[in-house]
Amino acid sequence: xxxxxxxxxxxxxxxxxxxxxxxxxxxxxxxxxxxxxxxxxxxxxxxxxxxxxxxxxxxxxxxxxxxxxxxxxxxxxxxxxxxxxxxxxxxxxxxxxxxxxxxxxxxxxxxxxxxxxxxxxxxxxxxxxxxxxxxxxxxxxxxxxxxxxxxxxxxxxxxxxxxxxxxxxxxxxxxxxxxxxxxxxxxxxxxxxxxxxxxxxxxxxxxxxxxxxxxxxxxxxxxxxxxxxxxxxxxxxxxxxxxxxxxxxxxxxxxxxxxxxxxxxxxxxxxxxxxxxxxxxxxxxxxxxxxxxxxxxxxxxxxxxxxxxxxxxxxxxxxxxxxxxxxxxxxxxxxxxxxxxxxxxxxxxxxxxxxxxxxxxxxxxxxxxxxxxxxxx
Amino acid sequence: xxxxxxxxxxxxxxxxxxxxxxxxxxxxxxxxxxxxxxxxxxxxxxxxxxxxxxxxxxxxxxxxxxxxxxxxxxxxxxxxxxxxxxxxxxxxxxxxxxxxxxxxxxxxxxxxxxxxxxxxxxxxxxxxxxxxxxxxxxxxxxxxxxxxxxxxxxxxxxxxxxxxxxxxxxxxxxxxxxxxxxxxxxxxxxxxxxxxxxxxxxxxxxxxxxxxxxxxxxxxxxxxxxxxxxxxxxxxxxxxxxxxxxxxxxxxxxxxxxxxxxxxxxxxxxxxxxxxxxxxxxxxxxxxxxxxxxxxxxxxxxxxxxxxxxxxxxxxxxxxxxxxxxxxxxxxxxxxxxxxxxxxxxxxxxxxxxxxxxxxxxxxxxxxxxxxxxxxxxxxxxxxxxxxxxxxxxxxxxxxxxxxxxxxxxxxxxxxxxxxxxxxxxxxxxxx
Numbered sequence: 001x002x003x004x005x006x007x008x009x010x011x012x013x014x015x016x017x018x019x020x021x022x023x024x025x026x027x028x029x030x031x032x033x034x035x036x037x038x039x040x041x042x043x044x045x046x047x048x049x050x051x052x053x054x055x056x057x058x059x060x061x062x063x064x065x066x067x068x069x070x071x072x073x074x075x076x077x078x079x080x081x082x083x084x085x086x087x088x089x090x091x092x093x094x095x096x097x098x099x100x101x102x103x104x105x106x107x108x109x110x111x112x113x114x115x116x117x118x119x120x121x122x123x124x125x126x127x128x129x130x131x132x133x134x135x136x137x138x139x140x141x142x143x144x145x146x147x148x149x150x151x152x153x154x155x156x157x158x159x160x161x162x163x164x165x166x167x168x169x170x171x172x173x174x175x176x177x178x179x180x181x182x183x184x185x186x187x188x189x190x191x192x193x194x195x196x197x198x199x200x201x202x203x204x205x206x207x208x209x210x211x212x213x214x215x216x217x218x219x220x221x222x223x224x225x226x227x228x229x230x231x232x233x234x235x236x237x238x239x240x241x242x243x244x245x246x247x248x249x250x251x252x253x254x255x256x257x258x259x260x261x262x263x264x265x266x267x268x269x270x271x272x273x274x275x276x277x278x279x280x281x282x283x284x285x286x287x288x289x290x291x292x293x294x295x296x297x298x299x300x301x302x303x304x305x306x307x308x309x310x311x312x313x314x315x316x317x318x319x320x321x322x323x324x325x326x327x328x329x330x331x332x333x334x335x336x337x338x339x340x341x342x343x344x345x346x347x348x349x350x351x352x353x354x355x356x357x358x359x360x361x362x363x364x365x366x367x368x369x370x371x372x373x374x375x376x377x
Numbered sequence: 378x379x380x381x382x383x384x385x386x387x388x389x390x391x392x393x394x395x396x397x398x399x400x401x402x403x404x405x406x407x408x409x410x411x412x413x414x415x416x417x418x419x420x421x422x423x424x425x426x427x428x429x430x431x432x433x434x435x436x437x438x439x440x441x442x443x444x445x446x447x448x449x450x451x452x453x454x455x456x457x458x459x460x461x462x463x464x465x466x467x468x469x470x471x472x473x474x475x476x477x478x479x480x481x482x483x484x485x486x487x488x489x490x491x492x493x494x495x496x497x498x499x500x501x502x503x504x505x506x507x508x509x510x511x512x513x514x515x516x517x518x519x520x521x522x523x524x525x526x527x528x529x530x531x532x533x534x535x536x537x538x539x540x541x542x543x544x545x546x547x548x549x550x551x552x553x554x555x556x557x558x559x560x561x562x563x564x565x566x567x568x569x570x571x572x573x574x575x576x577x578x579x580x581x582x583x584x585x586x587x588x589x590x591x592x593x594x595x596x597x598x599x600x601x602x603x604x605x606x607x608x609x610x611x612x613x614x615x616x617x618x619x620x621x622x623x624x625x626x627x628x629x630x631x632x633x634x635x636x637x638x639x640x641x642x643x644x645x646x647x648x649x650x651x652x653x654x655x656x657x658x659x660x661x662x663x664x665x666x667x668x669x670x671x672x673x674x675x676x677x678x679x680x681x682x683x684x685x686x687x688x689x690x691x692x693x694x695x696x697x698x699x700x701x702x703x704x705x706x707x708x709x710x711x712x713x714x715x716x717x718x719x720x721x722x723x724x725x726x727x728x729x730x731x732x733x734x735x736x737x738x739x740x741x742x743x744x745x746x747x748x749x750x751x752x753x754x755x756x757x758x759x760x761x762x763x764x765x766x767x768x769x770x771x772x773x774x775x776x777x778x779x780x781x782x783x784x785x786x787x788x789x790x791x792x793x794x795x796x797x798x799x800x801x802x803x804x805x806x807x808x809x
Contacts, residue, residue: 327676330702331702343625
């Protein structure tokens, strides 16, 4: 037996040495104990408090336990066929992953090699930047303009080693979004030289506005790749399932780097059923609308600035450190997302939820801002 | 540059030549290079005399940090009596040995910074740092910066860095500034080497309206300096933009905490939390109070901390005040066997008149060991003496009684500055 440590200095690439592992939140029961709260309102991850659509719930309940012993479809065959029907595209234009995070990694692995770079915004979903950097690729970050992605800045950042441009649309956390005219103009200027990824994780929350039909644009722009997820609107975050869509040629390239069998069978049948449930979408949008109206009014009364657009979340500017506000809110049973990691120091992001949770959040935040004594931890 | 050699005094000329030539190649002057060389000689002799035959070779790495040259000795201490790495230990391991026989102490005297650290698997690193000499900043009056209607926040160019040093010296009293502001060239090299980073607020016509600097003060902690505002109106919006720029720059790194122990009046307090105060002795012997501020860079998911009963009240009070979710566990020696000899590492900075002690290895002699180190640091004329205890490592609590007995008092709880939180204890002037 050799107890000798591996020579990490030699074995580990420099770009991995620079990284620390991402530490996810502790489970709710542990957090409740640490913060001394008996109930926890989860307003931090943009989860849908309505839960999965009833159709998906039925599929989950009917899932025979014996099927847990059988490998799932390795490439989510039935779900891809259903997506093809839904969007009028070929099933091979879809690639299903273990959450949208996995398809981000597939796309970067498929197109980037040493010396390449990706372009995205500085204040957006962090995973594009993280995956690029811990894979050894440069992430070029373009400052937001008026809380939105800056198409001119992104175009200016492109060089001959740029492979992918990531646009979060609507943007998490600001909720800003590009309309069809802006997206078309951007794609025209890119002129097919790079892959353009439009991450539409929150696309289903948009209502009443002429939002881009990006799936239809794929036929016109073969370099366009669209990401979607079942974690947000369809509330299947716990099952981890998302997908990308693109031209058959582009998807064929990305498929070469994907891990088959990474999406479990239960997630596949739940997602399949969820796609049909339009009623769930309408109820979720209604809840988000009510939450935004309530919070805009109540936070305005507290003298706080808010930023929100599309999506089931809102950003709130605080006169204190967001990490301190997080801790104080946690002692009151309210969990929000601090925005320091999104490069918005002293902002928090709040998920729209049912009215009881919204009211508790406002009450707790008012206490924190008034400097009321904190419950003893 | 790397030299790997066996622990044999026959190789001493090779080692000294290597360190000397590396120091000169990296730009040290003759005197500084000689200091580093002699320190390296002391270290190597110490290793040769404490090593058993046939041990693994020592690796000596010499490199430039821009404004300094570092010689780092690294080796595995599996076959060594670890107490040999207490700065207070004489080679003969004889309690009555004269100081002249203490190679580690002599080495620490010859260089600007000395650090002994232990890593996993008894891997020891001895780091010797010698800084380059820079001309002192001449006391002139830089142009006054008018109020700026708008600024862009970006890293400063080398010429702008020199201007920042001059402006800072002009606009701020000495206690707001680190020593490096006296040496604009050194500041340029510090930033160019990447050890320090900075942002400047640049006006429409290229005016330097303000700046902020920062560096890594530990594996997970960043220390920032400033914000410095040079405009006539002490622009608070600019100060906040600089702080937000700094936070943005480290937001997606592995930094967990951002601290500031030299806040300027323009520090936007809404971005920070008050951590506590330290006493500092300045070059001229005066005493000043230093306010420490911090912010967590992440949501606090909580952790367990191991605390000796004599520090429990302090830790509970600070956790309550700072709203830190902690499971406070009592760390208590229950009569179990301990190694005979503890080890304490010393990180000394003679330029700052400061030394930080850290426990590296438990031992039944820890109280006596603390006493020896305090005595030595007093002899060495280092006025600001600290002890850092990692509450994530239960065995370190064994040092508590000795520390309190010899006059150390807890002053700051640094969240997540180690495996868990770290208590910073400071030796009072009357201690030991």
